[in-house]
Each structure stands twice: as structure tokens, then as C-alpha cells.
Amino acid sequence: MRRQLEGSRAIAETVARCRPGVIPAYPITPQTHIVEALGTMVRKGTLTSCRFLTVESEFAAMSAAIGASLTGSRVYTATSSQGLLYMTEAVFNAAGLGAPIVMTVANRAIGAPINIWNDQSDSMALRDSGWIQLHAPDNQAAADLHVLAFRLAEELSVPVMVCVDGFVLTHAFEPIDVPEQEIVDAVLPPYRPRQVLDPDAPVTIGAMVGPDAFTEVKYLADHALRSAPAVFERIAAEFADAVGAPQRRACCVQDYSTTGADTVVVALGSVTGTLRDVVDSVEGVGVLTVTMYRPFPAEQVRAALAGARRIVVLERALASGAGGIVTSDVRSALAGLDVPVHTVIAGLGGRPIGAASLRELLTRPGLGDVTFLDLREDVIDRELGREAVHETDRETAYETDREPVAERDGQPAIEFDREAAGEFDRELDSQPALEPAGEFDREPAGEPAGA
Amino acid sequence: MPAQSVKFYQVGSRAVGNRLLDAELRTEQSSADRRNSITSGHRACQGCGEALGARYVLDTAARVTGGRLVTVNATGCLEVFSTPYPESAWQVPWLHSLFANAASVASGVAAALEAQGRTDIRVLAQGGDGGTVDIGFACLSGMFERGDDVLFVCYDNEAYMNTGVQRSGATPAYARTATTEAVGPIPGSRPGQGKDLPRIAMAHEIPYVATATVAELRDLEAKVEKAMSMRGPRYLHVLVPCPLGWGSAPAETVRLARLAQRSGLFPVFEAEHGEVTSVLPIRDRIPVEEYLRPQRRYAHLFNDPPRTDLIERIQQIADRNVARYHLNPHEAPRETPLEISHEEGA
Numbered sequence: 001m002r003r004q005l006e007g008s009r010a011i012a013e014t015v016a017r018c019r020p021g022v023i024p025a026y027p028i029t030p031q032t033h034i035v036e037a038l039g040t041m042v043r044k045g046t047l048t049s050c051r052f053l054t055v056e057s058e059f060a061a062m063s064a065a066i067g068a069s070l071t072g073s074r075v076y077t078a079t080s081s082q083g084l085l086y087m088t089e090a091v092f093n094a095a096g097l098g099a100p101i102v103m104t105v106a107n108r109a110i111g112a113p114i115n116i117w118n119d120q121s122d123s124m125a126l127r128d129s130g131w132i133q134l135h136a137p138d139n140q141a142a143a144d145l146h147v148l149a150f151r152l153a154e155e156l157s158v159p160v161m162v163c164v165d166g167f168v169l170t171h172a173f174e175p176i177d178v179p180e181q182e183i184v185d186a187v188l189p190p191y192r193p194r195q196v197l198d199p200d201a202p203v204t205i206g207a208m209v210g211p212d213a214f215t216e217v218k219y220l221a222d223h224a225l226r227s228a229p230a231v232f233e234r235i236a237a238e239f240a241d242a243v244g245a246p247q248r249r250a251c252c253v254q255d256y257s258t259t260g261a262d263t264v265v266v267a268l269g270s271v272t273g274t275l276r277d278v279v280d281s282v283e284g285v286g287v288l289t290v291t292m293y294r295p296f297p298a299e300q301v302r303a304a305l306a307g308a309r310r311i312v313v314l315e316r317a318l319a320s321g322a323g324g325i326v327t328s329d330v331r332s333a334l335a336g337l338d339v340p341v342h343t344v345i346a347g348l349g350g351r352p353i354g355a356a357s358l359r360e361l362l363t364r365p366g367l368g369d370v371t372f373l374d375l376r377e378d379v380i381d382r383e384l385g386r387e388a389v390h391e392t393d394r395e396t397a398y399e400t401d402r403e404p405v406a407e408r409d410g411q412p413a414i415e416f417d418r419e420a421a422g423e424f425d426r427e428l429d430s431q432p433a434l435e436p437a438g439e440f441d442r443e444p445a446g447e448p449a450g451a
Numbered sequence: 452m453p454a455q456s457v458k459f460y461q462v463g464s465r466a467v468g469n470r471l472l473d474a475e476l477r478t479e480q481s482s483a484d485r486r487n488s489i490t491s492g493h494r495a496c497q498g499c500g501e502a503l504g505a506r507y508v509l510d511t512a513a514r515v516t517g518g519r520l521v522t523v524n525a526t527g528c529l530e531v532f533s534t535p536y537p538e539s540a541w542q543v544p545w546l547h548s549l550f551a552n553a554a555s556v557a558s559g560v561a562a563a564l565e566a567q568g569r570t571d572i573r574v575l576a577q578g579g580d581g582g583t584v585d586i587g588f589a590c591l592s593g594m595f596e597r598g599d600d601v602l603f604v605c606y607d608n609e610a611y612m613n614t615g616v617q618r619s620g621a622t623p624a625y626a627r628t629a630t631t632e633a634v635g636p637i638p639g640s641r642p643g644q645g646k647d648l649p650r651i652a653m654a655h656e657i658p659y660v661a662t663a664t665v666a667e668l669r670d671l672e673a674k675v676e677k678a679m680s681m682r683g684p685r686y687l688h689v690l691v692p693c694p695l696g697w698g699s700a701p702a703e704t705v706r707l708a709r710l711a712q713r714s715g716l717f718p719v720f721e722a723e724h725g726e727v728t729s730v731l732p733i734r735d736r737i738p739v740e741e742y743l744r745p746q747r748r749y750a751h752l753f754n755d756p757p758r759t760d761l762i763e764r765i766q767q768i769a770d771r772n773v774a775r776y777h778l779n780p781h782e783a784p785r786e787t788p789l790e791i792s793h794e795e796g797a
Contacts (some may be wrong), residue, residue: 021563021566021567022556022566024562049567049568050567051562051563053558053559053597054597055555055558055597056589056593056596057590058557059551059589059590060552060558060589061588063548063549063552063556063558063590064555064556064558066552066559067523067546067548067557067558067559067561067562068559068562068566069559069563070546070560071560071563071564071567072567073562073563073566075559075563088551089551090550093548093549097548197521197544197546197560198544199519199521199523199543199544200571202542202543202544203544203661204539204541205546206524206530206534206547206548207504207534207535207536207547208534208536209536210569213536213537220776239548286551304552342521358616423554429611443467
């Protein structure tokens, strides 16, 4: 039954129907509505046999999740942005330990400058942490993906991140069908852990592994991760059958109007809806939505893009100093094919990705390697110009022995007190050279007593 | 201040030896049926105080819980020397995740057991002083504050020994470490006395806080037993000398732990809900010098000329502990504890 629900609420209700045993929670915008709702359900007793743990940090949240998961409980948590980075060490650790935790990442920008709005810099930063990453294109998918995520995680013993665009999805109200309890129960059997802390069968989990076996451990983990696309599509089909809604069948990648399209836009997450609207009115352009971003379904991406003459990758994150993150994956997937791949950086820090801008972009005659959508070029030009002036000023100031800098751009001139500066220089010159503070003695100072 | 009752086979108590006791009064370790929670054959150094302490703690915890016990371990010596894959010294369920998070992982384990209705299984987390007082401090404080049903045991050897003896928040004044070398006018660690975690734990008003050393092993066992008889967050801080880091002979480990207690530098006490309930009295107190001398980490205090000024500062810390916890029944209790200056320079 479809109800008008906030995205976060739909996710929380879906997670509750997955019957989690432990939910460690730490607040961070824009993920908070999800864990607030779950906490209330546990308090009210509508979510039973579940412990809701209010921990002191995201690092603790993921750590408690690891402990609970390896004690045989189904575990869920949610985070965003700085929170995801703060728990990073434990995120990698959860994957290494094979703890099938499910976590919602309400995608949000990373500071500085601090910004609470949506982009995907957070989950992108952790794309190689050994987790499966699923990106929800809309709120119905966001809800459904959580059921699939638990099943996928537990079948492979690999943790799963469900990435949901912060605010755009988490705070949007839409008609959403929260999967019924019977359907969730049918798709998601009770959790049977692969290894568990149990006094009746003691095991050592998290031993130290040296060079003799570490590579093999990593190889096997990667092997398990790479089986995820096939398993995901099998589970997704099963789920869609159970729901009786073929249109809700999730795929690793989803194409839209790509048949015969000249240009295909590759994107992740909520921008999918806007893109589909746009390409309906732009000739020869299709959309490929990547739902499973890790492991990267390279074969499926290649198959879906093979016919295109131009690829545009729309990225909600930026690899500083390199360009597009998803672009690199797409380029690898297309290795050997002679097709240009353009990066468009869009929607950083919550800037809306509008239909008009996309339409203009997709009909632009030439597109560079990396384009920033809706970049305020006047601001950039002014600031870069100012930088250049300052750069010259610094050099000039040095060369001319601190000549006052003339007034520019209405800014007051920087006055140097030449007298005082000279005084300081003379004082500095009169100081003796710095000597090492003392002898660095690492030798034992005496014999061990009693030896 | 009530003194702790004397445990038989407590060295220095002048009480009856173990062999003459009834079987049920003997130590866990004297039993042929002891659990061997951490078996022999692991890779700890000779004379490792932590290995000794962990063996006593875990065997007792395993016995009093009837083996219904799971353990969580912080990164550190104990984790490294006990589990070089494919070997493991652990006969109890054992989980290692990270350096900083043992307390939080244990909280998660306890939460899962509660959610599953298996609260007969008890949770014990353990780590070194770095994993407890420094990097793991936030997680530990959170575990205390939430009232999670976990016993956290800190094996305190007063520095980061696993990484090569660097200063931790628990490193005592003037002790030489690889990051506080014995050079300059104030040699060794800074002149505080390290982060006093038992007192910080008490400030959380948790059900049980206790300190112990590997010199008083029956006392250590009794405290583990008492801790496991309670629910909620409990904290046990065990002084474990480290021959490598302290520059002491492996055969001296137990003696040094005893000297630390007898000098007053390491007060041994129990506290419940934030109040000290008993102390291990010092019957024959020694000057701190007697404890410091056998350790190379303090050798720079005994050069020619000796740093009597710094030794005196350390003595003041011991005096303050004795006064604060009323450790010496023959010394009149002071109204106010001694103030120890934390200023640079003595």
C-alpha cells in the first residue's frame, strides 16, 4: 500500500521490518530522522527483540555494530558525511571481518567548508573499503534496497552501504510502499552468521595475519565482493516477484532510452529522475543509472554503453586534483573502445541540478574533459584574478624591499612599516644559530638490575 | 577506610600457603582443571606481566561464569602475541577489531546478547594502557556512561610497549620512553603522574572499579570474581610490569609489581558506585627509590650526581596516594591530600 511518507520514515519502517537485533546510533544531519524513528519504535515496543544503543560517536557506532554482528545479531546503523569519515577505520574493519552490517549513508558533502547539504563525496571516499555500495535513485528504491541489502550482506557475509541522497531523498515526501512484513520475511530469512562469538564453540576472530597469508585473505574477500552483482540481481528478482511489482525489480545498472542513443549520461542516485525528464525532450540522449557502484559492475556498464558515441558521467563528487571518480570506473569498463568520456561535476554541497542546465549541457556543441555544471564563472574569474594580483604583490613586495602595495580593487593598501621591519631583521641577525637541544641517547643507561 | 580482607596465599600477608588450604580456597591457577583460557605457547616476552595478568583474569572469569564468557581485545601486545595467524592461544571466544574500540565492540556484543535473550553469557573486554586511557578513552567512557554490562580490564604497563616503548597517558613522571628520552633538564616523561583512569572511572559512578597488580594474584582473582558477580559496567586496572619497556630483568616482574604497591606509587583499592570501599594496606612501606632503582627507565635519576630533586617529586606522589587512600594503617589520615606541582622543573 502506497502512503505519503518522508524518505527517512520509509527507510526506518522498512529496516524495522527487516527485524534488526541491534541498532547503534549517533546523530548527524541528514540521517537523523531514520534513527530517531527506529529508536521510537524500540521504545514503543513496536520493534521488538532489538537493542537501540545511543553511542558517543560514529566510530563507536560502527564498532558496536561489529561486536553485535559477530555475536550473531542482524545490525543496522545510519550515518552521513563527517560521520562516515569519523568511523572510517571501523568501516574498513567491518568489511575485513566479514560482518554483514547494513548502513544507510544519507549522502552529504564533506567540509571544510562545512556544508550539511547533499553530494556524494562521503560514500565516494569510502568506495574501496570492501563494502557493497548501493545507490538509491528514488525513495521507493531506497526502501526496497534495504531489504535486498540485508539479504545480500548475509548471503555473502559482506557489509552493505545503502546510499541515499541527503535531503533530496531523506527529507522528501513521496507515495511509497513500505514492503509488507510477510514479503520481507519471505525474502529475508533469519540471520545465520558464518562465524559467531559462542562459548559453546569458541573461535578467534580478528587474528593478526602476516605476509604469508594476507594477500590470500584479501583475494578471497575481493572474490566474494565480485560475486555481488549476480547475487543482487537474483535477490532483486525474487523480491520483485514477492511484491508483485516488476517495475520495482532493482538492477546493478538501469538503462533509459539508451537504444540508439548518441549520448548516454551515467549517473548515481536521485538525479536519475531529473535526467530522465530531460532526455525525454532531448533527441538522442539516454541515461544509465548505476545502482550498484561497488563492486563496480564493469561488464554491465560496458554492455550498456557499447553503442554510444559519447558518454557523459554526471558526478556528485570531485576527486580533487584528478577529476571524476565514477569517470575512472567507466573509462576502465570501456577500455579499448573508442568513445569519449566527459565528466560533469554537479550538485556539490547541495546545489540543485536543474533540468534547464542539464538540457543546455546536453545540447552544447562541445564538451570538455571536466565541466562544472552551473559554475559561477564570474566569481571564479574574480577570485583567480585577485589571487594572481596577490601573487604578484608578494613577489613585488619581496623584490622591492617592502614597497607599499598600491590600492587595488577598492581594497586598502597594505602598508609596511619599513623602519620596524628593518629593526626586526637586525634583531633576527643578531641571534646565535640554533643548536641541537641535547644529545640523543638511545643506549641503555645501565645494566638491568638483578640480571 | 576498611582494609581488604586478607586472601590466603597472598604474598606478603604472612598468611598460610596455598598447599595447606582446602581445595576450594586455593587459587584458580593451582587447579589442574583450570581453564587455560590463554594457553601456553604464545609469543609473549619472558617475564611479561600482561600475559600473567591476563591468564589469571580470564581463567577466573571463565570459572565464575561457568565458561559462559566472550572476550573482546584491543590491538596491542596481548592481541599480537596471542594470535599470529594461523595460531591462537585463546580457548574462549575472542574478538579483536581495532586499537581504540574494544569497549564499543564489547558494548555491541553485550547488546546483541541482550537482544537475543542470552544474558547468561558475560562480556569481558581487555586492552593495554594506550588502548584504555588514550586512544580508547572515548569508547570506554561511553560504555561506562550507558551502563553496558561489560567488565573492562586494563593491563597497564605504563607505555606503548607494542610499538617500541613510547609514552602514553599512563606513563609516570620522569620515566624514560622512546618519545620522552632521558635528555635535557627534565629527563623522561613530563612531571605529571599520567592519566589516573581508575579515578576517572569512579567519576562515572559505575558499580565497580578496582586496581590490582600481578604481585597479588589471589587478590586479582578475587576482584575478577567480585566484578563478575555484578552487572553493568565494571573496570579493573591491573599493573603489569614490562621487562622490555621498563628495562627490568624478566625474573623481577612480580617483585617490581609488589614494590610499586608497597611504595604507594600504585594504590590497590576497590570502589563501588564512585566511593572507595576497601584498600590493600601497605604494611611495610618502602621509599620509592627501592622501586625505581631496578628499572633502567629510571636509570637517569641515579647517575652521578643523582637527581634527588626528581626522586623527591616521585616520593611526593607516593605520599599523596598513601594519604588519599589511607594505605598505611600506621600513618594518620591527612585532612587534605598533598598537592603535587605539575609545573616544569622540580
